[in-house]
Amino acid sequence: MTVTEREQRLAQTFVALSDTLVDDFDVMNFLSLLTERAAELLDVTAVGVIVSDQRGGWHPAAASNEDVRLLELFASQTREGPCQDCIRDSAAAYSADLETDRARWPSFAESAAKAGFRAAAAVPMRLRRETIGALTLLNRNAVGVSQSDAELGQAFADVATVGILHQRAAARKETVSEQLQATLHHRVVIEQAKGVLAESGDLSMQNGFELLRDYARSNGQGLTDLAHSIADRTIDPHDLLTAYRLQQLSS
Amino acid sequence: MAEDRRRQLRAALTIDGSAPEVTAVCERCVTHLSVSGAGVTVLSHIGANGDGPQRGLVHATNDVSSGLEDLQLTVGEGPCLDAFATGGPVLISDLATDPARWPGFGPAALELGAAALFSFPLTIGVVRLGSLDLYRDAPGPMAGVTFSDALLLADLATEAIVHDLDGHATEDLSWLANPHAEVHQASGMVQVQLGSSTEVALLRLRSYAYQHELSVTEVAHQVVTRRLRFTGEDDPAQPGGERGERDR
Numbered sequence: 001m002t003v004t005e006r007e008q009r010l011a012q013t014f015v016a017l018s019d020t021l022v023d024d025f026d027v028m029n030f031l032s033l034l035t036e037r038a039a040e041l042l043d044v045t046a047v048g049v050i051v052s053d054q055r056g057g058w059h060p061a062a063a064s065n066e067d068v069r070l071l072e073l074f075a076s077q078t079r080e081g082p083c084q085d086c087i088r089d090s091a092a093a094y095s096a097d098l099e100t101d102r103a104r105w106p107s108f109a110e111s112a113a114k115a116g117f118r119a120a121a122a123v124p125m126r127l128r129r130e131t132i133g134a135l136t137l138l139n140r141n142a143v144g145v146s147q148s149d150a151e152l153g154q155a156f157a158d159v160a161t162v163g164i165l166h167q168r169a170a171a172r173k174e175t176v177s178e179q180l181q182a183t184l185h186h187r188v189v190i191e192q193a194k195g196v197l198a199e200s201g202d203l204s205m206q207n208g209f210e211l212l213r214d215y216a217r218s219n220g221q222g223l224t225d226l227a228h229s230i231a232d233r234t235i236d237p238h239d240l241l242t243a244y245r246l247q248q249l250s251s
Numbered sequence: 252m253a254e255d256r257r258r259q260l261r262a263a264l265t266i267d268g269s270a271p272e273v274t275a276v277c278e279r280c281v282t283h284l285s286v287s288g289a290g291v292t293v294l295s296h297i298g299a300n301g302d303g304p305q306r307g308l309v310h311a312t313n314d315v316s317s318g319l320e321d322l323q324l325t326v327g328e329g330p331c332l333d334a335f336a337t338g339g340p341v342l343i344s345d346l347a348t349d350p351a352r353w354p355g356f357g358p359a360a361l362e363l364g365a366a367a368l369f370s371f372p373l374t375i376g377v378v379r380l381g382s383l384d385l386y387r388d389a390p391g392p393m394a395g396v397t398f399s400d401a402l403l404l405a406d407l408a409t410e411a412i413v414h415d416l417d418g419h420a421t422e423d424l425s426w427l428a429n430p431h432a433e434v435h436q437a438s439g440m441v442q443v444q445l446g447s448s449t450e451v452a453l454l455r456l457r458s459y460a461y462q463h464e465l466s467v468t469e470v471a472h473q474v475v476t477r478r479l480r481f482t483g484e485d486d487p488a489q490p491g492g493e494r495g496e497r498d499r
Contacts, residue, residue, distance in 0.1 A: 055402050056256060059430050071431060174342035177398060182339030187430035188376035189338075192449055195439020195475075205436055205475070231377040231439060231449055 006041065010152075013037040017159060026222030027179075028186050030163040031062035032213055038156040039064040042149055044137045045117065048074040049160050050083055051125070051133035051180055058087065058133070061164075061183050066209040073115050074136060077122075081108035083134045086122035090131045092154070094121040096144035118142040123150075123157040127165070127176055135160055186224045193227035200237040201244065215240050254425060257403050261424075264407065270414035273310045276383075276407050281312050284393065284401050286369070286385040288316035292331065293381040293412055307381075318363045319386060326355035330370035331382040340402075343368045345390035366390045371405035373412060375427070376435055378450045380412045402428075417454050419461040426468055437471035444481045455481055 001009065016037070020030045031049050039047040048063040048071075058078035060071055077083040082105070085093035095101040096119050098109040112120060117138045125133040135157040137145075145153070164179050190212065197208035212230070216223040229235035264271035264279055273291050280289035288311065295307030311317035323329035330341040330353075343349070344367050350357045360368065365386040373381045383405045385393075393401060406427050414420055426432035434456065441452035459481070460470045473479035 053402075053428055055399050055406075055428055057428060061430075075431060172344075173394070174344065174392065178337065178339045178342060180339070181402070182337045184430045185338035185372075185374065185376070188435050191430065191432075191435035192376040192439040195436035195441075196443055197439075198436070199440035199443040228377055233442075233448070237443070 001043075010041055013041060014159075017163075021163075024222060025166055026216075026224050027163055027166065027183055028062065028190065028223040028227075029216060031160060031183075032064075032223065034156060034160055034163065035062050035064040038135070038137075038153070042137060042153055042156075044119075044121075044139045046070055046138045047156075048136045048138075049125075049133060050074060050078060050122075050136055051164070051183060052087075052131075053184055054177060054180060058083070059184060059187070061133070061187055066206045068205055069115050070138075073111055073117070073138070076111055077105075077108050077120070077136065081105045081112075082120045082122040083136045086124050086134045086136075087131055090124050090126060092121065092123045092150060094145055095119060097142040099142065112138070116140055119144075121145050121153065123153045125157045125161045125164075127161055130176070132161060132164070132176060132180060186227070189224065189231055190227045192231040196230050196233075196237050197240065201241040211240055211244050215243060256399070257406065257424065257428075260400065260403050261407055270420040271407050271411045273308075273408060273411045273415070276404055276411055277310050277312050277316075280383070280385055280401070280404055284385065284397055284404070285387070286367075286393075287364075287388045288313045288319075288386050290316035290320045290384045291373070291381055291408055291412075292320050292384070293415075294379055315364050315388075316384070316386065319360060319365060319368075319384060322356060322359055322363065326353075326359070328353045329356040329360070330368050331372075331384050334370045334372040334382060335374070335379060338372065338374065340372070340405075341368070341370045342393060344392040347390070360386075364388050367393075369393050369401065371401065371408075373405060373409045375409065375413075375453065376438070376449065378438075378448075378453060380409055383408045413454075413457070417457055419457050426471070432468065433471040433475045434467055437474040440474055441481045445483075452481075 017034060035047040035049060046064050048060045050058050051061045052058055060074040063071060063074060082093040082095060098112050098118055098120060102109045117140060119139040119142050122134040122136040124131050125135060135153060164183055165175060166179060193212055194205050194208040197203060197211055198205050212227055213223060216226045230237055264275050277289040277291055280286060290311035292309050293307040309317060309320050311320060323331050330343060334341045346357060346361055346366055346368055367387040367390050369385040371383040373383060409427060410424055426434040437456055438449050438452045441455060442449050445452060456470050457467055460467045
């Protein structure tokens with residue numbers, strides 16, 4: 001991407017994200033779009049939004065790609081790795097080459113290498129003095145993060161924070177806690193819906209997620225609402241699967 | 252870290268590693284979270300003919316708490332119903348400052364003696380089990396470590412209700428607070444295999460784990476990797492068989 005192309009794409013991305021900030025705003029649509037666009041614009045392989053469960057644990061709430069191994073890797077770096085350091089210090093943490101930084105995060109470096117990643121970074125999602133999560137980036141190539149990429153990464157992290165607060169950035173302190181818990185609850189519903197689709201259509205979990213996401217997008221529906229209707233069976237999973245099969249045939 | 256704290260709180264509620272009782276969780280909330288009272292409303296819908304959740308048992312540490320549970324049901328609004336709608340807790344540090352939010356519930360709740368209200372939905376994804384509702388007679392937020400402990404106690408209340416449903420005690424609760432746990436994906440798969448609700452699927456996973464002395468997490472892993480399938484009601488479950496032996 002040239003600088004101009006990237007600027008145009010960036011402008012489009014922020015317009016697309018702000019378009020989702022409407023009355024029936026769905027945080028999961030928002031975060032899935034944000035992670036995909038962040039991966040593209042920061043030119044990294046994968047992006048994940050990790051949030052606090054407010055019990056001392058940290059979990060991926062959304063990722064640019066829902067590959068099971070990738071999600072595991074995102075989850076593992078909440079114990080050791082750039083994400084953990086970023087949360088502890090409330091500051092960005094980078095490794096341009098995990099191979100040479102092996103001593104810093106031995107177990108994370110090993111699992112990242114196994115999954116084919118060479119570089120990693122985490123940027124804090126901050127609200128006032130609190131760190132509520134981290135935007136984490138993984139790259140297949142050993143490349144450092146430029147100053148402009150770091151700033152853009154922080155901008156995505158800030159926008160993710162605003163999204164989780166449902167536009168109520170200036171709201172009561174309690175709002176943060178309410179919304180973080182709601183986000184994690186939505187995530188559980190999505191996992192249940194993935195299971196329903198995986199079993200009904202003999203799909204992988206990742207394909208189950210992509211089906212949910214794409215169907216929600218093309219029908220202008222909230223990902224959370226759709227997942228809820230699939231998991232409590234008010235929508236027949238075969239409605240989505242039929243659309244999926246037709247799409248497979250035509251592509 | 253989170254697991255240690257969870258274990259500590261759980262150990263304080265039980266003597267022999269058995270599942271905590273809902274009433275014990277309520278009492279612990281009062282002694283531990285600086286609130287005046289705690290109530291849990293259990294929704295019962297197992298076996299109901301698709302009528303949606305019905306209110307079942309109510310556990311409350313005092314009359315104000317039980318009054319608040321009744322009130323929400325009578326007026327059809329309040330923090331616990333909002334908590335179900337959003338999926339997250341509803342935290343009201345000063346009820347008097349926002350009378351418009353619940354025109355029916357708010358004034359009556361103040362009248363009963365509640366100045367601050369904290370409602371936690373007891374859910375596992377789409378499975379709605381009940382709510383934990385705390386009140387304090389003086390306004391003020393619930394923050395920091397106290398709030399974390401409230402979430403952990405809400406997890407224990409969830410465990411207590413599930414235990415009341417099926418009688419299986421399990422100490423492995425890591426999946427309850429882990430949104431990516433395979434238990435959730437497995438519940439989705441098993442509900443399709445059985446043609447049941449997510450709730451029934453979850454209980455069947457637990458009962459299989461109990462019968463085979465496995466953790467729920469291990470059983471879920473077998474289901475997600477398609478080495479275990481659940482079949483009709485009479486037959487608890489079958490190893491994958493032909494389908495499972497194929498290297499998928």
